[in-house]
Amino acid sequence: MKKLLLTALIAALFTLPSTADAAQGWGLINEEIVRFDAKVVDVLCELTGNCPDNCGGGKRQLGLIDASGKLIPVFKNAVAFAGGAAELIDFCGKTVTADGLFTTNRETTIFALQFIREAPDGKWRKANRFLNRWAETNGVAVNSNMAKSWFRNDPRVKALIAAQGKIGLGPGVLPVE
């Protein structure tokens, strides 16, 4: 029961609808709700000059360069346990309005994207494209329980956990109570 409640709470954190298309607080450390315009870039390309077409087609970490020239990598999207590349890839090289949260901890500021639109007046979309793509790839409905718990149902994850065990010490090895 406790596990079900916790699962529902975490799922709700990332899936609650917002009528305002504006970021909501997640109760993070030194959290700041922000909205800013920025250009979508391939982080590795930006740092090294190694630049494939189309920002790597979704296989590379993407970031945002704001008006001051600051590079802001996108660590998180609005889906549980998922990052930002799937949300940004459609906007490679374009200027977007990003809506989300900065959290600052351990002298590092990181960004979680909740909503995005092409600047200046594109249509807002929630940063949950990852789930659409996962559902499509795995042949299930995006609103199915399979997709909602994608992290438990992903074939690659399941194979890795089966091989390494949940705590990484071998199949079936669990913590000592």
Place this chain on the structure above:
Amino acid sequence: MKSIVGTIFGAMLTLALGAGTAAVERVTVTGEVIDTWCYLSEIMFPLGTAHHQCAIWCAAGGIPVGLLDEDERVYIILSIENDSDNVANPTMLEIQSHQVTVEGEVFERDGITYLTIDKLVNDEGVVNRTADAYGIQPFGE
């Protein structure tokens, strides 16, 4: 004379690099492969065996994988052994929570440290046994 040459060189370097360009340094680093979001946001206990399963979930979901060194410096890994696909990279998933030593280049920009790994020198596997104290994060199973 030496200081003038140094000043001129410094100015030329600044112009060549431009604003926002990353500084580069060649390094050998030893540390734990981590899920950067859970570690930096501290939304749960983020290290070792307790967080191993979640770290795989997050890496598979495309959250940047990092390396936490002995001085608690976090490196965002952008490539590994010449593979520059850094979203849900299979090798990065395989070595989540492992203690590793790597060689590569570090890039510093805007308060974030990035790492491109040329060579995985040593992989000790999972050595940070935190699960007995913290259980399995975040759901307990």
